[in-house]
Amino acid sequence: MEMMSGAAMVVRTLKDLGVKHVFGYPGGAVLDIYDALYAQEDVEHILVRHEQGAAHMADGYARSTGTTGTVLVTSGPGATNTLTGIATAYMDSIPMVVLSGQVPSMHIGEDAFQETDMVGCSRPVVKHSFLVKRAVDIPEAIAKAYYIANTGRPGPVVVDLPKDIVNVLEEHPYQFPEDVTMRSYNPTLKGHSKQIKKAAKVLLEAKRPILYVGGGAIAAEASELVTELAERLNLPVTSTLMGLGAFSGVHAQSLGMLGMHGTLESNKAMHNADCILALGARFDDRVTNNVEKFCPHATIIHVDIDPASISKTIAVHVPVVGSVEQVTKQLLDQIGKIDSEKQKAKLLDWWDQIKQWRGRDCLNYKKADNVIKPQEVIQSVYKHTQGDAYVSSDVGQHQMFAALYYPFAKPRRWINSGGLGTMGFGLPAAMGVQMAHPEATSVVITGDGSIQMNIQELSTCLQYKLPIKIISLNNRALGMVRQWQDMNYKSRYSSSYMDSMPDFVKLAEAYGHIGIRVDHPDELDAAMERCFAEKERLVFMDIQIDQNEHVYPMQIKFGAMDDMRLSKTERT
């Protein structure tokens, strides 16, 4: 058996698992591992500027590829700095492995320098965690971590590595584990046949059906099957924020996003449906609005790989535990060939009704001559990227504008923190995307608030020559906070205004990038063209937008799904 140090085992196991990139930051407890990284070329390490950035990069990497993102950090502050990133991945079910250094085993519990109980700190926001106690256990712990992270409902896994077990001076036999299955962990992938039959029956009998697709469809790589099912049954399709792209946003059957800032047609169709097929979506509070008034006419079929997601907030009629991919395949088999003309005729009234709602054109907005509207910025990005970019987003108004005005034709193109809503996510996530797809266009839609939460990573972008396009919608305020203050707090702008904004162009230049400021609607198109023509360099677009624009449509608190404001003055 090959003999090597614990540190070498960490790196070797990563290599044997096929890990190509590790995002991290060195420190005392992991210096041995960094030394082992130095000695090889199979695993590339990307040095970040803050550990939170490393976690978001690994996250963006994972979201855009479907493979597991990897983070390596030191003990104490290095480890705790990743917690927001881990929680972000946890809420959105993103596969991630975080290797954290730990003080030497004999000092654990002594409040040693840079000691933190990482397994304890991260426990509520990980799928699982390991504290490795012996060097020989390293390969198995890491291999299991990857297996757990990217099977079943994916999620982050922490592997805590005390410094003494990775000591470069002590050698141990290395054996890559052939089998990492566990008796206590067997995710259900295939749906129960009785439930499949029930679901198919409900779907075929429905007169006003709707397909409600979520991130689970993307995690399961089920886009083609979902599309086939939607087309065969002529179903209108609405998508959660996490599911955008699972079903093409430019498909004729797409109604766009649903929920708090969903389209009128999506929320109307949900509320009036007689059958809802939820594929990998979890009836989150940003979708349902008041659960008491949620979709009163619908028989709900809920397909989810996580049994705990079923009937958590909304009691469903036909639960199906399984992966979206497997269950959709089973549903297609169960339904078989059907007379598509007859099916179309059956749904004719329903589609007519949907056309009426669509006719309201809820995403329509008024452009202005002298001030740039955020919506037109997103549309301009869409135009200049031919709708084919990887779009990472931060959190706030700009996130909702991006979700609504940039329809995604493919899965894994829309990278955003949906569940946790982490400001500062966008830039590092886009960096992870760019590392995974060096030839692709990686765009960040952000705002003046969010971008400043991880702006230090501009330095990492220079080091690794990441030609990211940062589209910052600068409204000199925390837009979403301000919008709520306008609506619910009589426009008392408590701490939502920042009157000490940096000069973002100079800031970008200071980091060695290109900065472009855009003030006027007439300049927008040319500036975008210049931005996307720069193939080799990062461009920071500081776009001054209308400070008073609100995101609409918007559900009205405590109402049903379709109780919405359509503009500052109109409501349903």
Add this chain to the structure above:
Amino acid sequence: MKRIISVLMENAPGALSRIVGVFSQRGYNVDSLCVAATDDKSLSRLTITTQADDKVIEQITKQVNKLIDVLKVTDLTDGNHVERELMLIKVATRSELVRAEVNRNVDIFRAQIIDVDLNNYTIQVTGTSDKLDAFANVLSQSTEIIEASRTGICGLARGDKALRP
């Protein structure tokens, strides 16, 4: 409504804290908790009593089942089961009268005196939680309870049903 959840899990470090974590993170309460390794030393069996309605209990069992270390979860209160709790209770016995009264109650409740000191008895009693409550209540009427320690409920399903890997 009182529920007794029985959990079979890996006897691994951190497993217990994960289970307790599910309860605290999601706002469920724990009335009692009883845990030890089983005859198979690689496994632990844990019994949790909680107060919850059907919807909450469904979430609790699902969330606990979701933990990687957990093999099986069952709600014992769903079916026929046996449940027992053990209490050690120390009472003051400063007069002959009190000693006699305590002795009588020990007989009635089929408890055992397991330690005797100049001024007190330590008594062991097993049974359902109600019986333990009643015993403590009766003792408190004739003497002073110095301290008591209870294990919390542990239970098994009746008949062929079993929690096995």
